[in-house]
Amino acid sequence: MGEHETHGIIENIFDGLLGKDIYFWNFIILMVFTLFEVGAVFFEGIPLTTVWAILIGVGIVKGYGIAAYFMHLKGDPRIYTRTALFPVLFVLLMLWGIGLSNPGSVQGLPDWCTPNWDYARNR
Numbered sequence: 001m002g003e004h005e006t007h008g009i010i011e012n013i014f015d016g017l018l019g020k021d022i023y024f025w026n027f028i029i030l031m032v033f034t035l036f037e038v039g040a041v042f043f044e045g046i047p048l049t050t051v052w053a054i055l056i057g058v059g060i061v062k063g064y065g066i067a068a069y070f071m072h073l074k075g076d077p078r079i080y081t082r083t084a085l086f087p088v089l090f091v092l093l094m095l096w097g098i099g100l101s102n103p104g105s106v107q108g109l110p111d112w113c114t115p116n117w118d119y120a121r122n123r
Contacts, residue, residue, distance in 0.1 A: 026069045033058045 040046060040054040068074035073081050 022069055026065050030062055030065055033062050 037055060037058050040051045040058075067081075067084060071084065073084055
C-alpha cells in the first residue's frame with residue numbers, strides 16, 4: 001500500500017504543468033469546486049433543485065479527488081476502496097431519512113442557518 005506506481009495519463013499531464021505534482025493540482029481543483037458550492041448556496045434566485053444538483057455533483061467530484069489522491073485509494077486493491085466507501089451507505093440513509101422523507105425540513109431551518117443572517121445585529 002503506497003509502494004506501487006499510480007501514475008496514469010492524468011497524473012503525467014498534471015506533473016508537466018508548471019512542474020507541480022498531482023497533489024497541488026488536486027488541492028487547486030478542490031478549492032475551485034468549493035467556490036462553486038459556496039456560490040450555489042450564497043446567491044439567491046437559484047432554484048432549489050439546481051442548488052441540490054450542484055452540491056451533489058460537486059460533492060461527488062471532491063469526494064473522488066480526496067479519496068483517490070489524498071487517501072491514496074487510486075491504484076489500491078478494490079477491497080480498500082469498498083471499505084472506505086462503506087460509510088456512504090449511512091450518508092444515503094440519513095439523506096433519505098432527514099431530507100427526502102420530510103421535504104419541509106430544509107426550508108424550516110432556523111434563521112441563523114441561512115446565508116442572509118445578520119450576525120452583527122443579532123448578537
